[in-house]
Amino acid sequence: MMGYFRDNVERIAGYTPGFQPKATDVVKLNTNENPYPPSPEVMRALADIRAEQLRRYPDPLGNAFREAAAQVHGVAPENIMCCNGGDDLLSIAIRAFCDIGRPVAYPVPTYTLYPVLANLEDCPAIEIPFDEQFNLPAGLVKTGAALTIVCNPNAPTGTCVPVEELASLADELTGALLIDEAYVDFADRNGIELVREFDNVILLRSLSKGYSLAGLRFGYAIAHADLIAGLVKVKDSYNVDAVAIALATAAIRDQAYFKTNVAKVRADRAILTEGLKSLGFEVLDSSTNFVLATVGAKHFSPLRVGQIYEELARRDIYVRYFDVPGLDDKLRISVGTKQQNEKLLAALKEILG
Numbered sequence: 001m002m003g004y005f006r007d008n009v010e011r012i013a014g015y016t017p018g019f020q021p022k023a024t025d026v027v028k029l030n031t032n033e034n035p036y037p038p039s040p041e042v043m044r045a046l047a048d049i050r051a052e053q054l055r056r057y058p059d060p061l062g063n064a065f066r067e068a069a070a071q072v073h074g075v076a077p078e079n080i081m082c083c084n085g086g087d088d089l090l091s092i093a094i095r096a097f098c099d100i101g102r103p104v105a106y107p108v109p110t111y112t113l114y115p116v117l118a119n120l121e122d123c124p125a126i127e128i129p130f131d132e133q134f135n136l137p138a139g140l141v142k143t144g145a146a147l148t149i150v151c152n153p154n155a156p157t158g159t160c161v162p163v164e165e166l167a168s169l170a171d172e173l174t175g176a177l178l179i180d181e182a183y184v185d186f187a188d189r190n191g192i193e194l195v196r197e198f199d200n201v202i203l204l205r206s207l208s209k210g211y212s213l214a215g216l217r218f219g220y221a222i223a224h225a226d227l228i229a230g231l232v233k234v235k236d237s238y239n240v241d242a243v244a245i246a247l248a249t250a251a252i253r254d255q256a257y258f259k260t261n262v263a264k265v266r267a268d269r270a271i272l273t274e275g276l277k278s279l280g281f282e283v284l285d286s287s288t289n290f291v292l293a294t295v296g297a298k299h300f301s302p303l304r305v306g307q308i309y310e311e312l313a314r315r316d317i318y319v320r321y322f323d324v325p326g327l328d329d330k331l332r333i334s335v336g337t338k339q340q341n342e343k344l345l346a347a348l349k350e351i352l353g
Contacts, residue, residue, distance in 0.1 A: 185210025
């Protein structure tokens with residue numbers, strides 16, 4: 001098969017998703033799914049799906065969702081674009097703004113899909129390292145990139161850049177600023193005010209995390225209407241299906257359930273963090289539904305952390321381990337239910353001795 005693909009496709013390894021165990025009776029804390037079920041309104045909407053909705057093409061813009069989301073966020077429907085998950089928006093944005101002479105820039109470490117998408121478009125990817133406190137790098141504004149991406153809260157660190165700093169960045173950039181807010185439901189603040197203030201800001205939102213709909217694959221953009229109109233030119237003609245539009249609309253309308261769900265995860269996050277610290281882990285303050293835990297010096301070596309990961313997997317407990325410099329002394333752990341978190345902590349206590 002070698003030689004059929006473009007050179008840049010041949011070169012790249014592609015994105016590696018977290019391991020998906022086939023069994024359902026495991027403790028799965030490796031891909032940041034919400035451990036609680038979606039709103040009952042979602043299940044009612046699913047039961048109400050009619051054959052006619054499946055026979056016909058869906059609304060290409062998903063206007064029912066756009067109207068519901070606009071009401072929640074205090075913007076107009078024209079400020080919303082529906083996407084097949086947040087990753088769809090990332091792909092659309094890089095195709096819309098970037099090419100071989102128009103780079104993308106972002107701080108690192110961050111979501112590892114960004115360089116994969118850049119490589120597919122053959123556009124330069126400018127990576128500016130965070131400092132040890134994961135502050136927004138000053139050099140980010142000087143790259144001259146056509147598109148700057150800031151994952152906020154950041155993955156895999158869980159850290160958050162203040163909105164005021166993002167506003168300063170948006171004001172100084174000559175290109176577009178995409179703020180990847182896939183995890184923002186679990187943070188204290190979000191960037192919605194930046195969309196009202198700046199015409200170069202795009203917010204990425206996902207229903208995978210706070211709304212417990214990772215299996216649905218539904219996300220959306222919030223931006224100035226002119227930016228949305230440009231992005232719509234690039235998206236697939238029917239990039240979200242009729243079932244997804246109906247279920248996502250039901251989910252975002254049920255804000256009471258959503259807020260209760262998020263509050264439970266935040267409470268579980270605090271308990272998990274304290275439990276990990278009691279075992280000797282150093283845990284960054286997280287604004288997401290996961291924590292990044294550094295194995296203490298007493299236990300640390302990259303090999304040892306890999307062994308902890310493997311020992312957990314042998315017990316059917318799955319977390320995320322990144323065997324790369326800067327992260328090889330850390331485990332990223334999704335927040336599970338109280339019972340799942342307790343099982344994880346008990347296993348770690350046994351493994352660490």
